Amino acid sequence: MPNYTVNASILTQFAQWIATTPPLFIGDEIIVQKLPFTHTDNLQINDYRGNSRLGFIYQHLCQELFTHCSPLAIEQTELQLNNEGRTLGELDFILRDPFSLDASHLAQHWEVAIKFYLLHQGRWYGPNAKDRLDKKLRHMLNHQLKHTHTPCFIEQYPQWQYLSQHLLMQGRLYINPFESHPIPRFCEGKEINVSQITGYWCYQKQFSQIDESLYQLDKSCWAIGAALTPELTAVTKPLQSILHCQSQSGRFWFIVPDNWPNNT
Structure with a gap:
């Protein structure tokens, strides 16, 4: 994947967002709720050049925060x-x-992830509907965090055979304001943090019902949003298959095809 650049100003805002935004789930013995980052005001971050996937940028910033703004010390990354x-x-x-x-x-x-999910018929789907919150959570808890329990890991890294497991999952959850559906309180037995259900989504055919201007976001700004300047052009017709936007009032919106989530 070609290199992608994010400037230091956006990265600093993104890091502040990571350090202060509650996770998607209420915490338990594995799921992190109390964020381990402090004293981020003086954090200095260089421009990012690398993979354009948001998860890579997020993990890079978590590494910066653990390095400079946390009592936890990094022993190994991407092991x-x-x-x-x-x-x-x-x-x-x-x-x-x-x-x-x-x-x-x-x-x-620690495993870390940033995800964005849209509620549809009782399930939380990613914009790419092959991704679902229940599947992702199950994979993280039952696969990713279990690697350290395997004989292979213990044989290769005997010094870490007694690791505790921690999952930090941040992001945002979206509901369709033009349809009425009950909002689940739990996913895979884990309690959803309702404070993170702050986004809206709709189908392309419902776009005309939105009563304020929307502005498309670059993926690096999906979490933090963007400063709405006069130079930005409002979306008048959603031509792309999936759009992530910010409204004039600051609300985050996904606009998806009319056949979503059956289009993948």
Whole structure:
């Protein structure tokens, strides 16, 4: 994938968003609710040049925050687990908590993710409807975070055989204001943080019902939004298959094809 550039100003805003925005789920022994980032006001970040996928940018900023704004210390990032020449998986972060009173939590395995999901008929779908919140959460809890329990991992990294597991999942959840559906409180038995159900979505055929101007967002601004300047041109007709926009009032909107989520 070609290199993609995000300037330092946007990255700094994005990092502040990560450090202060509640996760998608109420916390438990694995799901993180209390964010481990402090004193971010003086964080200095250089321009990003790399993969354009938002998850890569998000993980890069988490690494910056763990490095400069967290009591947790990075021991390893993007740790690959291999067996007989085959890659079994990759761990986002191995962190060390030097202040933990629990010896079993001195070393920690963290997986991080940023996701955006749209409620449709009781399920949360990604803009690419092959992605669903229940599937993603199940994969993170039952696959990604289980790598450190495998004999292969323990054999290769015996110093980390007692890692605690932690999942940080941030993003935003969207509902269709032109349709009435009950909003689930749980997903895969985990309680959804309703404070993060702040976005709207609609079909292209419903676009004319939106009563304020929308402005398309670059993917690097999906989380934080963009400053609405006179130079920006409002979306008058959604020609692309999927649009992520910000309204004049600051509301986030997804506009999807009329056959979504059956178009993938």
